[in-house]
Amino acid sequence: MLYVKGADNIEPTSKLEDMKIIREIVTKCGMKCRFVAAPEKSIEPESALKDKDVFPRPPALPENLKPRSPVVTVMGHVDHGKTTLLDSLRGASVAAGEAGGITQHIGAFTVKLENGESVTFLDTPGHAAFSAMRSRGAHVTDIIVLVVAADDGVMAQTKEVIHLAQECKVPIIVAINKIDKPEADIERTKRDLIQMGLALEGHGGDTQCVPISASKGTNLKELAEAVSTQATLMNLRAENIGLVEGVVVESKTDTRRGKLSSAIVTRGTLRKGCILVSGLAHAKVRILFDHNGTPIDEAPPGTPVEILGWRELPLAGDIILEVESEKKAHSVLRFRNNELSKSKAEADLSEIQKKEEEHLKKYLAEREERRSLGVRYLRKKGDRPKTYLPDDGKPRVNIILKGDVHGSVEALLDVIETYHSNDKCRLDVVHYGVGDVNETDIEFASTFKAIIYAFSVKRPSNVPKDVVIKEYNIIYRLIDDLKEEISKKLQPVEVEDLVGEANVLQTFMITEGKKEIPVAGSRCVKGVLKKNAKYRLIRNGELIYDGELSSMRHLKNEVDSIKKDVECGLRLKDESIIPQNGDTLICYSTHMESQKTDWDPGF
Incomplete structure (x- = not known):
């Protein structure tokens, strides 16, 4: 134990700034110390931050504009x-x-x-x-x-x-x-x-x-x-000179050529060798193709062009900007990724603070309970939570989505987002991406027991038996198949079938031993009455009885069914229920029927 003279007067939040005392404390602890200067926080001006990113140029001079x-x-x-x-x-x-x-x-x-x-x-x-x-x-x-x-x-x-x-x-x-x-x-x-x-x-x-x-x-x-x-x-x-600007129309991965994007040039003239930045992707243009797939040397404003040379796939709708060098492109991407991380951290901060407040509230409540009981450790009530939580048993459909282009995958995800997971069945997108189905997708599908939907992309030749790959090139059919898969997971429901209906004309009391048992003298007015079916007794719109019959008689003979317009005597299993004149007896049966999802994707 290390004792410091006068330590009784030291506040818990006070700072020890005497270098000699600090050195003495560290030496007595058997360690060496080295003093370094405090780091200085440098605040970059807003103009310096702007220099790290690229933006569209200011409007062009009128003399530089051409039709x-x-x-x-x-x-x-x-x-x-x-x-x-x-x-x-x-x-x-x-x-x-x-x-x-x-x-x-x-x-x-x-x-x-x-x-x-x-x-x-x-x-x-x-x-x-x-x-x-x-x-x-x-x-x-x-x-x-x-x-x-x-x-x-x-x-x-x-x-x-x-x-x-x-x-x-x-x-x-x-x-x-x-x-x-x-x-x-x-x-x-x-x-x-x-x-x-x-x-x-x-x-x-x-x-x-x-x-x-x-x-x-x-x-x-x-x-x-x-x-x-x-x-x-x-x-x-538009201006034909200067750094190129454009808009990504679509992006895809070609198995032979690599990552491609279709774009519209809005400013400048795009040529081979240009360094482009779009969102979090960049490219050095290797080849330009026109709409017929023919290589071209340049693309002026207003021209649709297919660009080959992307390191990553740009997102459809992103702005394309030309930069002076690949070094500048990498600097811009680092800055944008850093800003994206910051914005994500800020968005998550409120949720983190909320969780911390809940945890602190729970901790303070447990501490007060420990103090009131006079114990240092309060044993948790109930079963201890398991490290691995198994499946909750609820129906679930896991899918992996692969598409030919980013726009198709985005559109399919937008449709899938219209499905609201409920207690009946859960729909989880395990993984999605652009390009052909690969080994990673198959491993995911095997691990999570997921269905792979290949939208206008190729499937591998060797696929394990436990992995299901479904190929589609029309969105309607893919969603219809997904609805069928969800419907298969739903539990069957009990459905009622109306068999017949009878009106109570008069109630008779018969004697069995020393007991008087009510019998409803009735006439069948709709369908057929069956002895083995279920019956509801309705009086003034209110349900009085729901159950089975113990006896069905016609002219003192026990029968199994009564046709329409035929009178009979019906005896309920619950002998405490006494039918009255004007009551209605509804004969019905039930059967199990498979459910269909009520998901409406909007088409």
Whole structure:
């Protein structure tokens, strides 16, 4: 024990600053000491922090601006003919390449119009599950072509696109499609659009409206002129020089080429060798491809391009910025990762403090209980918690999701998030990612007994028998299969079947030994009465009895069933219940029936 002279007067929070005493204490403890200077906290100015990250450049000087191609997004409800329209415009089969004729992710390509102008088109899915992808499309676009089928009119996603365009202040050109169908009603479609707040030409507004037939090629020239006119009015211009800026449209992993992203260049000219940063990903551009997969040397503003050379996959919708060197790119990524960690720590701080407060409250309560009992250690009540908690026994479906591109995986996760886990069955996403199914996915599936859903990706050749891999390329079918898997886990429920109904006409009292037993003289008014079925006695809407019969007689003969309009005597098993005139006896049976999930993903 080390005693310090005058220690009785030392406060617990006081500081010992005498170096000689400190050295003496350490020496008596058998150790050596070394004094170092206190670290100085350096506060970086805000300008220094900004230098560690990159941001879009300030607006360009007017003399550096040059005309650029407009970016047009084709939007609308599912199966209203968006992809067929683009198919007709560029003279290539797009719809045939999509699973089931349904667009699964954003496609960007350039179309040369008859007047010689180039227009970049974005084909976005019309399905409700891809609302996030459509939102990204609207934010990078200059003009929206809203495709509305003349036979269906305004539908759910049509309304969503109109609201989206109004929020983003993007001009709309309406293409009323399928006018060649007998049930097409152009005027009704226009009225529906006006009710949604679109001011159409000819109805006091300036929104162009062109009736077309994408499959027949009717009025496509007029639609192209409408797009060209709108682009001319907007006077779209961009800077071709300086550091490149753009937006990621989609990203994916190709088994042969590696990590790829489709992007729209918004500023500068993208060339091979450029160092790019997008979110937490960076790239040194190795090869650029146009929408046909042909290598190109450069991509000016307004051009869709596929970029090869990403170290990590960027997220769809992220901004692409060019930096001077790879050293700068690594510095930016370190700074962004650090800022992300800080924001995550701040977000978790309140939860941590809440847990600490709960723990402190529990500790103080236990301490007061120990003091009141006069013991140092309070034994915990109940069973001791196990280190490993086994499965709680509730139904559960574990899945692993792998998709071809980031947008598809994101859209599927958005749909799965609409499932609210309840006491009936739990749905857990064990793992998800972009790319083909690999050995890691199989190990996860084997460990967690999970189903692997491969969305438009390849599966390995050798798969263990205990691992289930299901391949889909249409989102509807994948979700339908997932609903079936959830339904299989649900416990069967007891379902009632109405067999018959009888009215009590009179109550008789019969004597057995010394006991008087009530018998309900009844007439069957609906269905059939069966002796072995269950019965409910209803009086003035109130349930009096629910159980079985002990006897069913017709003309003093014991029978097993009574048909409609036939009178009988019914004796309940509970002899204390006395039926009254006007009561209703309901005959029913029960059977077990498998449940189906009530999950409604919105389509």
